[in-house]
Amino acid sequence: MKDKQTLMKEGPNMQDYTTMSPHDVRALIREETITGQTSGMCAGYAQANLVILPKALAYDFLLFTQRNPRSCPLLEVSDTGSRTLREIAPGADIAKDIPRYRLYRNGNLEGEYTDVSPLWQDDFVSFLIGCSFSFEAELLEAGVPVRHIEEGCNVPMYKTNIPCAPAGVFHGNMVVSMRPIPHELIPRAVLVTGDMPRVHGAPIHIGSPEIIGITDIYQPDFGDMVTIRPGEVPVFWPCGVTPQNVVMESRPPIAITHAPGHMLITDIKNTELKY
Amino acid sequence: MKDKQTLMKEGPNMQDYTTMSPHDVRALIREETITGQTSGMCAGYAQANLVILPKALAYDFLLFTQRNPRSCPLLEVSDTGSRTLREIAPGADIAKDIPRYRLYRNGNLEGEYTDVSPLWQDDFVSFLIGCSFSFEAELLEAGVPVRHIEEGCNVPMYKTNIPCAPAGVFHGNMVVSMRPIPHELIPRAVLVTGDMPRVHGAPIHIGSPEIIGITDIYQPDFGDMVTIRPGEVPVFWPCGVTPQNVVMESRPPIAITHAPGHMLITDIKNTELKY
Numbered sequence: 001m002k003d004k005q006t007l008m009k010e011g012p013n014m015q016d017y018t019t020m021s022p023h024d025v026r027a028l029i030r031e032e033t034i035t036g037q038t039s040g041m042c043a044g045y046a047q048a049n050l051v052i053l054p055k056a057l058a059y060d061f062l063l064f065t066q067r068n069p070r071s072c073p074l075l076e077v078s079d080t081g082s083r084t085l086r087e088i089a090p091g092a093d094i095a096k097d098i099p100r101y102r103l104y105r106n107g108n109l110e111g112e113y114t115d116v117s118p119l120w121q122d123d124f125v126s127f128l129i130g131c132s133f134s135f136e137a138e139l140l141e142a143g144v145p146v147r148h149i150e151e152g153c154n155v156p157m158y159k160t161n162i163p164c165a166p167a168g169v170f171h172g173n174m175v176v177s178m179r180p181i182p183h184e185l186i187p188r189a190v191l192v193t194g195d196m197p198r199v200h201g202a203p204i205h206i207g208s209p210e211i212i213g214i215t216d217i218y219q220p221d222f223g224d225m226v227t228i229r230p231g232e233v234p235v236f237w238p239c240g241v242t243p244q245n246v247v248m249e250s251r252p253p254i255a256i257t258h259a260p261g262h263m264l265i266t267d268i269k270n271t272e273l274k275y
Numbered sequence: 276m277k278d279k280q281t282l283m284k285e286g287p288n289m290q291d292y293t294t295m296s297p298h299d300v301r302a303l304i305r306e307e308t309i310t311g312q313t314s315g316m317c318a319g320y321a322q323a324n325l326v327i328l329p330k331a332l333a334y335d336f337l338l339f340t341q342r343n344p345r346s347c348p349l350l351e352v353s354d355t356g357s358r359t360l361r362e363i364a365p366g367a368d369i370a371k372d373i374p375r376y377r378l379y380r381n382g383n384l385e386g387e388y389t390d391v392s393p394l395w396q397d398d399f400v401s402f403l404i405g406c407s408f409s410f411e412a413e414l415l416e417a418g419v420p421v422r423h424i425e426e427g428c429n430v431p432m433y434k435t436n437i438p439c440a441p442a443g444v445f446h447g448n449m450v451v452s453m454r455p456i457p458h459e460l461i462p463r464a465v466l467v468t469g470d471m472p473r474v475h476g477a478p479i480h481i482g483s484p485e486i487i488g489i490t491d492i493y494q495p496d497f498g499d500m501v502t503i504r505p506g507e508v509p510v511f512w513p514c515g516v517t518p519q520n521v522v523m524e525s526r527p528p529i530a531i532t533h534a535p536g537h538m539l540i541t542d543i544k545n546t547e548l549k550y
Contacts, residue, residue, distance in 0.1 A: 062334065
Protein backbone atom coordinates (compact mmCIF):
# COMPACT_ATOMS: atom_id res chain seq x y z
CA MET A 1 0.00 0.00 0.00
CA LYS A 2 1.15 3.55 -0.76
CA ASP A 3 2.19 5.86 2.04
CA LYS A 4 -0.25 8.60 2.94
CA GLN A 5 1.76 11.46 1.37
CA THR A 6 1.81 9.75 -2.05
CA LEU A 7 -1.83 8.84 -1.63
CA MET A 8 -2.82 12.46 -1.01
CA LYS A 9 -0.84 13.77 -3.98
CA GLU A 10 -2.13 11.24 -6.51
CA GLY A 11 -5.65 11.24 -5.15
CA PRO A 12 -6.47 7.87 -3.62
CA ASN A 13 -8.59 5.45 -5.62
CA MET A 14 -11.27 3.04 -4.44
CA GLN A 15 -8.76 0.27 -3.81
CA ASP A 16 -6.93 2.47 -1.29
CA TYR A 17 -10.13 3.40 0.57
CA THR A 18 -10.98 -0.31 0.89
CA THR A 19 -7.92 -1.01 2.99
CA MET A 20 -7.53 2.37 4.76
CA SER A 21 -8.52 2.75 8.42
CA PRO A 22 -11.87 4.36 9.34
CA HIS A 23 -9.96 7.11 11.16
CA ASP A 24 -7.99 8.05 8.02
CA VAL A 25 -11.00 7.90 5.71
CA ARG A 26 -13.05 10.07 8.11
CA ALA A 27 -10.17 12.61 8.05
CA LEU A 28 -10.40 12.73 4.23
CA ILE A 29 -14.17 13.16 4.51
CA ARG A 30 -13.81 15.94 7.09
CA GLU A 31 -11.43 17.87 4.81
CA GLU A 32 -13.85 17.20 1.91
CA THR A 33 -11.40 15.18 -0.19
CA ILE A 34 -14.05 12.45 -0.16
CA THR A 35 -17.61 13.67 -0.86
CA GLY A 36 -19.03 10.59 -2.63
CA GLN A 37 -20.75 7.38 -1.53
CA THR A 38 -18.91 5.04 0.82
CA SER A 39 -19.77 1.51 -0.36
CA GLY A 40 -16.67 -0.71 -0.21
CA MET A 41 -14.60 1.65 1.94
CA CYS A 42 -12.78 0.30 5.04
CA ALA A 43 -13.72 -3.33 4.40
CA GLY A 44 -14.81 -5.15 7.55
CA TYR A 45 -15.86 -2.01 9.44
CA ALA A 46 -19.51 -1.19 10.10
CA GLN A 47 -21.03 1.82 8.35
CA ALA A 48 -23.93 3.82 9.77
CA ASN A 49 -26.97 5.80 8.64
CA LEU A 50 -27.70 9.12 10.36
CA VAL A 51 -30.90 10.81 11.51
CA ILE A 52 -30.65 14.04 13.54
CA LEU A 53 -33.86 15.31 15.18
CA PRO A 54 -34.75 17.89 17.83
CA LYS A 55 -35.14 16.40 21.32
CA ALA A 56 -38.91 16.99 21.23
CA LEU A 57 -39.21 14.19 18.64
CA ALA A 58 -36.46 11.94 20.00
CA TYR A 59 -38.64 9.69 22.19
CA ASP A 60 -41.04 8.83 19.38
CA PHE A 61 -38.12 8.17 17.04
CA LEU A 62 -36.21 6.04 19.56
CA LEU A 63 -39.39 4.00 20.09
CA PHE A 64 -39.78 3.68 16.31
CA THR A 65 -36.30 2.15 16.04
CA GLN A 66 -37.06 -0.24 18.92
CA ARG A 67 -40.22 -1.43 17.16
CA ASN A 68 -38.53 -1.78 13.77
CA PRO A 69 -35.18 -3.46 14.42
CA ARG A 70 -34.91 -4.98 10.93
CA SER A 71 -34.84 -1.61 9.15
CA CYS A 72 -33.57 0.50 12.11
CA PRO A 73 -30.91 -1.46 14.04
CA LEU A 74 -29.63 1.25 16.36
CA LEU A 75 -25.86 1.36 16.87
CA GLU A 76 -25.65 4.52 19.03
CA VAL A 77 -27.62 7.57 20.15
CA SER A 78 -25.75 10.77 21.05
CA ASP A 79 -26.34 12.78 24.18
CA THR A 80 -28.63 15.74 23.50
CA GLY A 81 -26.70 18.57 21.79
CA SER A 82 -23.48 16.55 21.51
CA ARG A 83 -21.62 16.14 18.20
CA THR A 84 -19.50 13.28 19.53
CA LEU A 85 -20.01 9.53 19.89
CA ARG A 86 -18.73 7.27 22.69
CA GLU A 87 -18.91 3.80 21.24
CA ILE A 88 -18.82 3.44 17.50
CA ALA A 89 -16.51 6.28 16.40
CA PRO A 90 -14.73 8.08 19.26
CA GLY A 91 -13.17 11.31 17.95
CA ALA A 92 -15.59 11.60 15.05
CA ASP A 93 -17.51 14.85 14.50
CA ILE A 94 -21.12 14.00 13.67
CA ALA A 95 -21.53 17.32 11.84
CA LYS A 96 -18.50 16.90 9.53
CA ASP A 97 -17.48 13.25 9.14
CA ILE A 98 -20.17 12.12 6.71
CA PRO A 99 -19.47 12.85 3.02
CA ARG A 100 -22.87 14.34 2.28
CA TYR A 101 -25.82 15.42 4.45
CA ARG A 102 -29.41 16.32 3.65
CA LEU A 103 -31.27 19.12 5.40
CA TYR A 104 -35.05 18.88 5.64
CA ARG A 105 -37.40 21.56 6.99
CA ASN A 106 -41.04 20.61 7.48
CA GLY A 107 -40.37 17.45 5.47
CA ASN A 108 -39.01 19.30 2.42
CA LEU A 109 -35.45 18.73 1.19
CA GLU A 110 -33.76 22.13 1.46
CA GLY A 111 -30.30 21.15 0.30
CA GLU A 112 -27.27 18.91 0.53
CA TYR A 113 -24.16 19.83 2.56
CA THR A 114 -20.72 18.36 3.20
CA ASP A 115 -20.60 20.05 6.65
CA VAL A 116 -23.63 20.78 8.84
CA SER A 117 -21.79 22.38 11.77
CA PRO A 118 -23.18 25.88 10.92
CA LEU A 119 -26.70 24.40 11.29
CA TRP A 120 -26.09 22.75 14.68
CA GLN A 121 -28.68 23.20 17.47
CA ASP A 122 -28.35 22.56 21.21
CA ASP A 123 -31.42 20.31 21.16
CA PHE A 124 -30.19 17.97 18.39
CA VAL A 125 -30.10 14.21 19.07
CA SER A 126 -28.20 12.01 16.59
CA PHE A 127 -29.28 8.45 15.81
CA LEU A 128 -26.74 6.15 14.13
CA ILE A 129 -28.31 3.12 12.46
CA GLY A 130 -26.62 0.05 10.99
CA CYS A 131 -26.06 -0.07 7.22
CA SER A 132 -26.00 -3.04 4.85
CA PHE A 133 -22.77 -1.74 3.28
CA SER A 134 -21.22 -3.26 6.41
CA PHE A 135 -21.82 -6.86 5.39
CA GLU A 136 -20.61 -6.50 1.79
CA ALA A 137 -17.02 -7.36 2.74
CA GLU A 138 -18.35 -10.60 4.28
CA LEU A 139 -20.40 -11.36 1.15
CA LEU A 140 -17.33 -10.87 -1.06
CA GLU A 141 -15.24 -13.03 1.25
CA ALA A 142 -17.87 -15.77 0.96
CA GLY A 143 -17.66 -15.58 -2.84
CA VAL A 144 -20.96 -13.72 -3.30
CA PRO A 145 -20.59 -10.87 -5.86
CA VAL A 146 -21.72 -7.34 -4.96
CA ARG A 147 -22.68 -5.72 -8.24
CA HIS A 148 -22.67 -2.01 -7.26
CA ILE A 149 -19.12 -2.40 -5.95
CA GLU A 150 -18.10 -4.09 -9.23
CA GLU A 151 -19.73 -1.25 -11.16
CA GLY A 152 -18.41 1.51 -8.88
CA CYS A 153 -21.79 3.09 -8.13
CA ASN A 154 -24.31 3.44 -5.27
CA VAL A 155 -26.62 0.54 -4.28
CA PRO A 156 -30.17 0.71 -5.73
CA MET A 157 -32.83 1.43 -3.06
CA TYR A 158 -36.63 1.22 -3.32
CA LYS A 159 -39.71 2.24 -1.37
CA THR A 160 -41.91 -0.80 -0.61
CA ASN A 161 -45.44 -1.62 0.57
CA ILE A 162 -44.09 -3.28 3.76
CA PRO A 163 -45.50 -1.30 6.71
CA CYS A 164 -43.30 -0.40 9.67
CA ALA A 165 -44.73 -0.65 13.20
CA PRO A 166 -45.84 2.90 14.08
CA ALA A 167 -44.55 4.79 17.13
CA GLY A 168 -45.95 8.15 18.20
CA VAL A 169 -45.91 10.54 15.22
CA PHE A 170 -43.83 8.18 13.05
CA HIS A 171 -45.29 5.69 10.59
CA GLY A 172 -44.62 4.60 7.03
CA ASN A 173 -43.25 1.85 4.81
CA MET A 174 -39.86 0.15 4.66
CA VAL A 175 -37.14 1.13 2.19
CA VAL A 176 -34.97 -1.73 0.87
CA SER A 177 -31.59 -2.06 -0.84
CA MET A 178 -31.21 -4.54 -3.73
CA ARG A 179 -28.34 -6.77 -4.78
CA PRO A 180 -28.67 -9.16 -7.75
CA ILE A 181 -27.37 -12.56 -6.61
CA PRO A 182 -26.63 -15.66 -8.76
CA HIS A 183 -29.50 -17.98 -7.86
CA GLU A 184 -27.29 -20.77 -6.54
CA LEU A 185 -25.58 -18.40 -4.08
CA ILE A 186 -28.76 -17.06 -2.45
CA PRO A 187 -28.78 -19.46 0.53
CA ARG A 188 -25.17 -18.49 1.21
CA ALA A 189 -26.05 -14.77 1.02
CA VAL A 190 -28.93 -15.33 3.49
CA LEU A 191 -26.70 -17.17 5.96
CA VAL A 192 -23.80 -14.69 5.77
CA THR A 193 -26.02 -11.63 6.29
CA GLY A 194 -28.44 -13.35 8.71
CA ASP A 195 -25.52 -13.65 11.09
CA MET A 196 -25.23 -9.83 11.25
CA PRO A 197 -28.58 -8.50 12.56
CA ARG A 198 -27.17 -5.16 13.73
CA VAL A 199 -26.44 -4.18 10.13
CA HIS A 200 -29.89 -5.32 8.85
CA GLY A 201 -29.32 -9.08 8.87
CA ALA A 202 -31.02 -11.49 6.45
CA PRO A 203 -32.94 -10.36 3.35
CA ILE A 204 -36.55 -9.20 3.79
CA HIS A 205 -37.54 -10.48 0.34
CA ILE A 206 -36.12 -12.66 -2.44
CA GLY A 207 -37.23 -12.81 -6.03
CA SER A 208 -40.49 -11.02 -6.86
CA PRO A 209 -40.22 -7.24 -6.54
CA GLU A 210 -43.96 -6.73 -7.25
CA ILE A 211 -44.93 -8.64 -4.08
CA ILE A 212 -43.32 -5.89 -1.98
CA GLY A 213 -44.72 -3.08 -4.13
CA ILE A 214 -41.79 -2.40 -6.48
CA THR A 215 -43.35 -1.84 -9.89
CA ASP A 216 -40.19 -1.08 -11.91
CA ILE A 217 -36.97 -2.67 -10.70
CA TYR A 218 -35.06 -0.50 -13.22
CA GLN A 219 -36.17 2.74 -11.53
CA PRO A 220 -34.78 2.79 -7.96
CA ASP A 221 -36.11 5.53 -5.67
CA PHE A 222 -32.60 6.19 -4.31
CA GLY A 223 -29.08 5.30 -5.50
CA ASP A 224 -28.14 3.86 -8.91
CA MET A 225 -29.43 0.95 -11.00
CA VAL A 226 -27.04 -1.97 -11.47
CA THR A 227 -26.92 -4.77 -14.06
CA ILE A 228 -28.98 -7.91 -13.34
CA ARG A 229 -27.36 -10.73 -15.31
CA PRO A 230 -29.06 -13.90 -16.62
CA GLY A 231 -29.43 -16.45 -13.80
CA GLU A 232 -29.43 -13.73 -11.10
CA VAL A 233 -32.34 -12.95 -8.79
CA PRO A 234 -32.92 -9.57 -7.11
CA VAL A 235 -32.51 -9.90 -3.33
CA PHE A 236 -33.79 -7.16 -1.00
CA TRP A 237 -32.49 -6.15 2.43
CA PRO A 238 -34.08 -3.72 4.94
CA CYS A 239 -32.40 -0.33 4.46
CA GLY A 240 -31.39 2.44 6.85
CA VAL A 241 -32.97 4.98 4.52
CA THR A 242 -36.30 3.71 5.95
CA PRO A 243 -36.21 5.97 9.02
CA GLN A 244 -35.39 9.10 7.04
CA ASN A 245 -38.21 8.29 4.64
CA VAL A 246 -40.58 7.83 7.60
CA VAL A 247 -39.32 10.91 9.45
CA MET A 248 -39.86 13.12 6.41
CA GLU A 249 -43.52 12.08 6.22
CA SER A 250 -44.10 13.46 9.73
CA ARG A 251 -42.72 16.86 8.61
CA PRO A 252 -40.56 17.79 11.60
CA PRO A 253 -39.54 21.50 11.73
CA ILE A 254 -35.95 20.42 11.08
CA ALA A 255 -34.15 17.12 10.42
CA ILE A 256 -30.69 16.31 9.09
CA THR A 257 -29.77 12.94 7.59
CA HIS A 258 -26.92 11.48 5.56
CA ALA A 259 -27.49 11.45 1.79
CA PRO A 260 -28.41 7.85 0.80
CA GLY A 261 -25.21 5.80 0.33
CA HIS A 262 -23.01 8.44 2.00
CA MET A 263 -22.41 6.87 5.40
CA LEU A 264 -20.52 7.34 8.64
CA ILE A 265 -17.67 4.81 8.69
CA THR A 266 -17.31 3.56 12.26
CA ASP A 267 -14.36 2.10 14.20
CA ILE A 268 -16.40 -1.02 15.00
CA LYS A 269 -15.62 -4.20 13.10
CA ASN A 270 -18.63 -6.08 11.80
CA THR A 271 -17.53 -9.13 13.76
CA GLU A 272 -17.71 -7.08 17.01
CA LEU A 273 -21.37 -6.35 16.34
CA LYS A 274 -22.26 -10.03 16.58
CA TYR A 275 -21.87 -10.19 20.36
CA MET B 276 -51.45 -34.16 30.68
CA LYS B 277 -54.51 -33.55 32.89
CA ASP B 278 -57.46 -31.60 31.55
CA LYS B 279 -57.90 -28.09 32.87
CA GLN B 280 -60.88 -28.89 35.15
CA THR B 281 -58.92 -31.60 37.00
CA LEU B 282 -55.91 -29.35 37.09
CA MET B 283 -57.83 -26.53 38.75
CA LYS B 284 -59.41 -28.81 41.34
CA GLU B 285 -56.21 -30.55 42.34
CA GLY B 286 -54.07 -27.44 42.15
CA PRO B 287 -51.55 -27.79 39.35
CA ASN B 288 -47.95 -28.58 40.22
CA MET B 289 -44.75 -27.31 38.64
CA GLN B 290 -44.73 -30.08 36.05
CA ASP B 291 -48.08 -28.89 34.74
CA TYR B 292 -46.95 -25.26 34.51
CA THR B 293 -43.91 -26.38 32.50
CA THR B 294 -46.03 -27.73 29.69
CA MET B 295 -49.04 -25.35 29.94
CA SER B 296 -49.50 -22.56 27.38
CA PRO B 297 -48.52 -18.98 28.27
CA HIS B 298 -52.15 -17.94 27.78
CA ASP B 299 -53.40 -20.46 30.34
CA VAL B 300 -50.68 -19.70 32.89
CA ARG B 301 -51.34 -15.94 32.56
CA ALA B 302 -55.02 -16.65 33.26
CA LEU B 303 -54.05 -18.45 36.50
CA ILE B 304 -51.81 -15.51 37.39
CA ARG B 305 -54.58 -12.99 36.65
CA GLU B 306 -57.00 -14.83 38.96
CA GLU B 307 -54.18 -15.05 41.56
CA THR B 308 -53.97 -18.85 41.63
CA ILE B 309 -50.29 -18.39 40.80
CA THR B 310 -48.53 -15.70 42.86
CA GLY B 311 -45.01 -17.22 43.03
CA GLN B 312 -41.90 -17.06 40.87
CA THR B 313 -42.11 -18.28 37.28
CA SER B 314 -38.82 -20.08 36.59
CA GLY B 315 -39.44 -23.23 34.56
CA MET B 316 -43.00 -22.34 33.54
CA CYS B 317 -44.08 -22.66 29.88
CA ALA B 318 -40.79 -24.18 28.71
CA GLY B 319 -39.55 -22.68 25.44
CA TYR B 320 -41.43 -19.38 25.80
CA ALA B 321 -39.66 -16.12 26.57
CA GLN B 322 -40.25 -14.49 29.94
CA ALA B 323 -39.98 -10.75 30.53
CA ASN B 324 -38.97 -8.27 33.22
CA LEU B 325 -41.17 -5.19 33.74
CA VAL B 326 -40.39 -1.55 34.46
CA ILE B 327 -43.27 0.98 34.44
CA LEU B 328 -42.33 4.67 34.54
CA PRO B 329 -44.10 7.97 33.95
CA LYS B 330 -43.67 9.33 30.40
CA ALA B 331 -41.46 12.17 31.70
CA LEU B 332 -38.72 9.60 32.43
CA ALA B 333 -39.38 7.30 29.47
CA TYR B 334 -36.88 8.84 27.02
CA ASP B 335 -33.96 8.55 29.43
CA PHE B 336 -34.95 4.98 30.28
CA LEU B 337 -35.41 3.93 26.64
CA LEU B 338 -31.96 5.37 25.90
CA PHE B 339 -30.56 3.48 28.92
CA THR B 340 -31.84 0.18 27.50
CA GLN B 341 -30.37 1.02 24.07
CA ARG B 342 -26.95 1.65 25.63
CA ASN B 343 -27.06 -1.48 27.82
CA PRO B 344 -28.37 -4.25 25.59
CA ARG B 345 -26.68 -7.05 27.59
CA SER B 346 -28.61 -6.32 30.79
CA CYS B 347 -31.63 -4.58 29.19
CA PRO B 348 -32.58 -6.37 25.94
CA LEU B 349 -35.87 -4.67 25.17
CA LEU B 350 -38.66 -6.93 23.91
CA GLU B 351 -41.49 -4.36 23.75
CA VAL B 352 -42.51 -0.88 24.90
CA SER B 353 -46.19 -0.09 25.41
CA ASP B 354 -47.92 2.98 24.05
CA THR B 355 -48.21 5.68 26.72
CA GLY B 356 -51.06 4.88 29.14
CA SER B 357 -51.83 1.52 27.54
CA ARG B 358 -52.03 -1.71 29.57
CA THR B 359 -51.85 -3.90 26.46
CA LEU B 360 -49.01 -5.24 24.32
CA ARG B 361 -49.01 -5.79 20.54
CA GLU B 362 -46.16 -8.17 19.93
CA ILE B 363 -45.08 -10.38 22.79
CA ALA B 364 -48.35 -11.10 24.63
CA PRO B 365 -51.49 -9.93 22.82
CA GLY B 366 -54.47 -10.07 25.20
CA ALA B 367 -52.31 -9.77 28.32
CA ASP B 368 -53.07 -7.11 30.92
CA ILE B 369 -49.80 -5.50 32.02
CA ALA B 370 -51.37 -4.52 35.36
CA LYS B 371 -52.61 -8.02 36.29
CA ASP B 372 -50.72 -10.76 34.45
CA ILE B 373 -47.50 -10.76 36.49
CA PRO B 374 -47.62 -12.81 39.73
CA ARG B 375 -46.12 -10.12 41.93
CA TYR B 376 -45.36 -6.42 41.45
CA ARG B 377 -43.31 -3.93 43.42
CA LEU B 378 -44.37 -0.31 43.91
CA TYR B 379 -41.67 2.28 44.50
CA ARG B 380 -42.22 5.96 45.37
CA ASN B 381 -39.17 8.24 45.33
CA GLY B 382 -37.00 5.12 45.16
CA ASN B 383 -38.46 3.52 48.30
CA LEU B 384 -40.21 0.15 48.15
CA GLU B 385 -43.78 0.84 49.32
CA GLY B 386 -45.19 -2.64 48.91
CA GLU B 387 -45.82 -5.72 46.81
CA TYR B 388 -49.07 -6.33 44.90
CA THR B 389 -50.55 -9.07 42.77
CA ASP B 390 -52.62 -6.52 40.81
CA VAL B 391 -51.59 -2.92 40.12
CA SER B 392 -54.65 -1.83 38.14
CA PRO B 393 -55.87 0.43 41.01
CA LEU B 394 -52.54 2.29 40.77
CA TRP B 395 -52.64 2.82 37.00
CA GLN B 396 -51.85 6.30 35.58
CA ASP B 397 -52.53 7.71 32.11
CA ASP B 398 -48.86 8.67 31.72
CA PHE B 399 -47.44 5.19 32.44
CA VAL B 400 -45.09 3.60 29.88
CA SER B 401 -44.29 -0.12 30.30
CA PHE B 402 -40.93 -1.58 29.32
CA LEU B 403 -40.69 -5.36 28.87
CA ILE B 404 -37.14 -6.68 29.01
CA GLY B 405 -35.84 -10.17 28.18
CA CYS B 406 -35.23 -12.58 31.08
CA SER B 407 -32.67 -15.36 31.43
CA PHE B 408 -35.40 -17.76 32.62
CA SER B 409 -36.17 -17.93 28.89
CA PHE B 410 -33.03 -19.87 27.98
CA GLU B 411 -33.26 -22.40 30.81
CA ALA B 412 -35.36 -24.80 28.72
CA GLU B 413 -32.60 -24.70 26.08
CA LEU B 414 -29.91 -25.33 28.72
CA LEU B 415 -31.84 -28.35 30.05
CA GLU B 416 -32.33 -29.66 26.51
CA ALA B 417 -28.57 -29.39 25.94
CA GLY B 418 -27.94 -31.43 29.11
CA VAL B 419 -26.87 -28.47 31.27
CA PRO B 420 -28.46 -28.63 34.75
CA VAL B 421 -30.32 -25.63 36.15
CA ARG B 422 -29.98 -25.85 39.92
CA HIS B 423 -32.75 -23.48 41.05
CA ILE B 424 -35.24 -25.42 38.91
CA GLU B 425 -34.01 -28.70 40.47
CA GLU B 426 -34.36 -27.17 43.94
CA GLY B 427 -37.72 -25.47 43.21
CA CYS B 428 -36.66 -21.99 44.24
CA ASN B 429 -35.86 -18.58 42.70
CA VAL B 430 -32.52 -17.93 40.92
CA PRO B 431 -29.84 -16.17 43.04
CA MET B 432 -29.15 -12.58 41.88
CA TYR B 433 -26.33 -10.22 42.91
CA LYS B 434 -25.38 -6.57 42.58
CA THR B 435 -21.95 -6.19 40.88
CA ASN B 436 -19.26 -3.56 40.32
CA ILE B 437 -19.80 -3.65 36.52
CA PRO B 438 -20.91 -0.14 35.50
CA CYS B 439 -23.75 0.35 33.04
CA ALA B 440 -23.44 3.06 30.37
CA PRO B 441 -25.32 6.07 31.79
CA ALA B 442 -28.24 7.75 29.99
CA GLY B 443 -29.84 10.96 31.21
CA VAL B 444 -30.79 10.55 34.89
CA PHE B 445 -30.08 6.81 34.91
CA HIS B 446 -26.76 5.27 35.96
CA GLY B 447 -25.62 2.39 38.14
CA ASN B 448 -24.16 -1.11 38.16
CA MET B 449 -25.28 -4.35 36.58
CA VAL B 450 -27.23 -7.03 38.47
CA VAL B 451 -26.46 -10.65 37.51
CA SER B 452 -28.14 -14.02 37.92
CA MET B 453 -26.01 -17.04 38.90
CA ARG B 454 -26.19 -20.69 37.89
CA PRO B 455 -23.61 -23.24 39.15
CA ILE B 456 -22.45 -25.24 36.10
CA PRO B 457 -20.33 -28.43 36.05
CA HIS B 458 -16.98 -27.14 34.79
CA GLU B 459 -16.88 -29.37 31.72
CA LEU B 460 -20.29 -28.08 30.54
CA ILE B 461 -19.41 -24.36 30.68
CA PRO B 462 -18.47 -23.99 27.00
CA ARG B 463 -21.77 -25.62 26.09
CA ALA B 464 -23.67 -23.25 28.39
CA VAL B 465 -21.89 -20.26 26.78
CA LEU B 466 -22.75 -21.42 23.25
CA VAL B 467 -26.40 -22.25 24.02
CA THR B 468 -27.10 -18.92 25.75
CA GLY B 469 -24.84 -16.85 23.45
CA ASP B 470 -27.20 -17.76 20.65
CA MET B 471 -30.06 -15.94 22.46
CA PRO B 472 -28.98 -12.30 22.89
CA ARG B 473 -32.52 -10.97 23.35
CA VAL B 474 -32.85 -12.87 26.62
CA HIS B 475 -29.39 -11.74 27.89
CA GLY B 476 -27.21 -14.03 25.76
CA ALA B 477 -23.80 -15.34 26.88
CA PRO B 478 -22.51 -15.08 30.48
CA ILE B 479 -20.92 -11.79 31.58
CA HIS B 480 -18.57 -13.57 33.98
CA ILE B 481 -17.37 -17.10 34.75
CA GLY B 482 -15.66 -18.29 37.88
CA SER B 483 -14.44 -15.58 40.27
CA PRO B 484 -17.31 -13.71 41.94
CA GLU B 485 -14.90 -11.27 43.68
CA ILE B 486 -13.69 -9.88 40.32
CA ILE B 487 -17.18 -8.52 39.67
CA GLY B 488 -17.62 -7.28 43.23
CA ILE B 489 -19.56 -10.15 44.80
CA THR B 490 -18.06 -10.61 48.27
CA ASP B 491 -20.26 -13.44 49.55
CA ILE B 492 -21.68 -15.83 46.96
CA TYR B 493 -23.88 -17.37 49.68
CA GLN B 494 -25.74 -14.08 50.28
CA PRO B 495 -27.58 -13.14 47.06
CA ASP B 496 -29.10 -9.64 46.94
CA PHE B 497 -32.29 -11.00 45.35
CA GLY B 498 -33.81 -14.48 45.02
CA ASP B 499 -32.65 -17.64 46.81
CA MET B 500 -29.27 -19.33 47.29
CA VAL B 501 -28.78 -22.69 45.58
CA THR B 502 -26.31 -25.53 46.16
CA ILE B 503 -22.92 -25.32 44.42
CA ARG B 504 -21.63 -28.89 44.16
CA PRO B 505 -17.98 -29.99 43.96
CA GLY B 506 -16.66 -29.55 40.42
CA GLU B 507 -19.16 -26.78 39.66
CA VAL B 508 -18.26 -23.17 38.87
CA PRO B 509 -20.57 -20.19 39.42
CA VAL B 510 -21.53 -18.65 36.06
CA PHE B 511 -23.10 -15.18 35.91
CA TRP B 512 -25.49 -13.75 33.33
CA PRO B 513 -26.68 -10.12 32.95
CA CYS B 514 -30.04 -9.82 34.72
CA GLY B 515 -33.20 -7.86 33.97
CA VAL B 516 -33.30 -6.73 37.60
CA THR B 517 -30.49 -4.33 36.56
CA PRO B 518 -32.83 -1.65 35.23
CA GLN B 519 -35.07 -1.67 38.30
CA ASN B 520 -31.97 -1.40 40.51
CA VAL B 521 -30.76 1.55 38.42
CA VAL B 522 -34.17 3.20 38.23
CA MET B 523 -34.59 3.09 42.01
CA GLU B 524 -31.32 4.98 42.48
CA SER B 525 -32.70 7.91 40.48
CA ARG B 526 -35.71 8.10 42.85
CA PRO B 527 -38.57 8.64 40.38
CA PRO B 528 -41.83 9.88 41.97
CA ILE B 529 -43.41 6.53 41.07
CA ALA B 530 -42.22 3.30 39.46
CA ILE B 531 -43.72 -0.17 39.27
CA THR B 532 -41.69 -3.30 38.50
CA HIS B 533 -42.14 -7.07 38.72
CA ALA B 534 -40.85 -8.67 41.92
CA PRO B 535 -37.52 -10.37 41.06
CA GLY B 536 -38.20 -13.83 39.58
CA HIS B 537 -41.91 -13.13 39.09
CA MET B 538 -42.06 -12.54 35.33
CA LEU B 539 -44.47 -11.90 32.47
CA ILE B 540 -44.70 -15.11 30.42
CA THR B 541 -44.94 -14.11 26.76
CA ASP B 542 -46.42 -15.84 23.71
CA ILE B 543 -43.07 -15.60 21.90
CA LYS B 544 -40.98 -18.74 21.60
CA ASN B 545 -37.31 -18.30 22.40
CA THR B 546 -36.45 -19.55 18.94
CA GLU B 547 -38.50 -16.69 17.40
CA LEU B 548 -36.32 -14.17 19.21
CA LYS B 549 -33.25 -15.31 17.29
CA TYR B 550 -34.34 -13.69 14.00
